[in-house]
Amino acid sequence: MLKYCTRCVMPDTKPDLKLDEQGVCNACRAYEGRKEVDWDARRKELPALLDKYRSRSGSNWDCIVPVSGGKDSTFQVIRMLQLGLNPLCVTATTCDLSEIGRRNITNLKNLGVDYVEFSPNPVVRRKLNRIGLQQVGDISWPEHVGIFTIPVRAAVQYNVPLLVWGENSQNEYGGPAAAAENNVLDRRWLEEFGGLLGLRVSDLIGLEGITAKDLIPYTYPSDEELRRVGVTGLFLGYYLPWDGYANALIAQASGFETLAHTVEGSVVNYENVDNHQTGIHDYFKFLKFGFGRATDIACLHLRRGRITRQDAQDMVRRHDGKFPWRYLDKPIEKILAPLEMTVDEFVKICDRFTNKKIFLKDAKGNLVKDKQGNLTKLNYDNPG
Numbered sequence: 001m002l003k004y005c006t007r008c009v010m011p012d013t014k015p016d017l018k019l020d021e022q023g024v025c026n027a028c029r030a031y032e033g034r035k036e037v038d039w040d041a042r043r044k045e046l047p048a049l050l051d052k053y054r055s056r057s058g059s060n061w062d063c064i065v066p067v068s069g070g071k072d073s074t075f076q077v078i079r080m081l082q083l084g085l086n087p088l089c090v091t092a093t094t095c096d097l098s099e100i101g102r103r104n105i106t107n108l109k110n111l112g113v114d115y116v117e118f119s120p121n122p123v124v125r126r127k128l129n130r131i132g133l134q135q136v137g138d139i140s141w142p143e144h145v146g147i148f149t150i151p152v153r154a155a156v157q158y159n160v161p162l163l164v165w166g167e168n169s170q171n172e173y174g175g176p177a178a179a180a181e182n183n184v185l186d187r188r189w190l191e192e193f194g195g196l197l198g199l200r201v202s203d204l205i206g207l208e209g210i211t212a213k214d215l216i217p218y219t220y221p222s223d224e225e226l227r228r229v230g231v232t233g234l235f236l237g238y239y240l241p242w243d244g245y246a247n248a249l250i251a252q253a254s255g256f257e258t259l260a261h262t263v264e265g266s267v268v269n270y271e272n273v274d275n276h277q278t279g280i281h282d283y284f285k286f287l288k289f290g291f292g293r294a295t296d297i298a299c300l301h302l303r304r305g306r307i308t309r310q311d312a313q314d315m316v317r318r319h320d321g322k323f324p325w326r327y328l329d330k331p332i333e334k335i336l337a338p339l340e341m342t343v344d345e346f347v348k349i350c351d352r353f354t355n356k357k358i359f360l361k362d363a364k365g366n367l368v369k370d371k372q373g374n375l376t377k378l379n380y381d382n383p384g
């Protein structure tokens with residue numbers, strides 16, 4: 001049976017999430033801890049810190065900002081420009097970029113920055129999507145590795161030491177205390193939290209004809225290269241109190257586009273609008289752990305006092321974990337086609353990764369699905 005945080009609606013099946021004696025999760029505790037932070041002091045620390053890395057001669061960029069074109073990266077770029085920095089923005093192209101995602105990238109460039117987009121070999125990428133889905137139940141495995149490795153490679157390539165990341169996901173979403181309070185992202189962070197799920201990049205060599213040279217974009221630079229350039233990174237969320245919704249408002253005022261409807265499986269229209277595969281990624285989280293994107297979003301708003309716990313429960317019940325027939329208006333057949341996978345094959349993989357303990361089964365122990373292929377979470381109506 002799932003146990004839920006008594007304050008938000010996150011179940012304890014979430015990896016790295018711990019409930020304390022009061023039944024409160026570490027993400028809620030981390031958020032509570034923000035009240036104790038002297039944000040004015042941290043805000044003042046930031047310009048001085050950035051100044052240390054500013055290109056004195058003006059002959060190189062001051063920092064690298066990894067960007068997707070989403071609300072958070074648009075916000076990051078706005079803040080860097082406000083602080084008078086000259087960033088080089090670097091995008092690792094998503095697996096299946098949506099039209100609105102492309103427009104938001106164009107908008108980000110037009111904020112007035114130099115910009116590099118790195119697009120890994122799509123033939124290899126599709127193999128990695130398939131392997132990720134089949135072996136660890138994560139279609140987005142290569143994307144989640146590449147968004148960390150590619151900007152770091154760019155830092156080495158362009159000889160720009162400072163990487164300015166956004167929020168430390170371990171703080172916002174719950175993780176080990178040391179990682180949540182960390183304000184830098186290094187190789188250790190990547191290997192532990194960067195979404196590798198036990199499938200290491202080196203494990204892929206030999207699978208489906210993949211060779212080491214196919215994996216360059218997914219490989220962290222060597223320690224020697226990192227030392228030579230002096231690569232270091234900071235999480236902006238350590239210095240500025242992070243709020244995705246506020247970031248969305250700020251981004252929208254600078255031309256960031258939202259979807260005309262809420263994102264499928266989510267409850268908002270302003271995030272995860274750039275990759276058609278994200279619906280599958282989020283669905284697998286539901287199958288494995290019993291919560292999806294709606295839960296994540298509901299918790300963020302609940303912690304910030306914008307909705308009640310009852311509202312959050314209602315949102316989750318209505319939107320979480322629906323079979324991902326479409327995502328950003330693209331039907332699943334078309335999303336799976338580049339992976340050379342049919343919906344039937346996909347469903348078999350889903351069943352293999354479904355945590356049978358948390359979903360309704362028939363007398364024979366088979367998963368019960370409705371006509372739309374949706375599962376029923378066992379204690380859906382009784383969270384907490």
Ligand SMILES: [Zn+2]
Pocket residue numbers: 005006007008009010024025026027028029
């Ligand atoms: Zn909580």
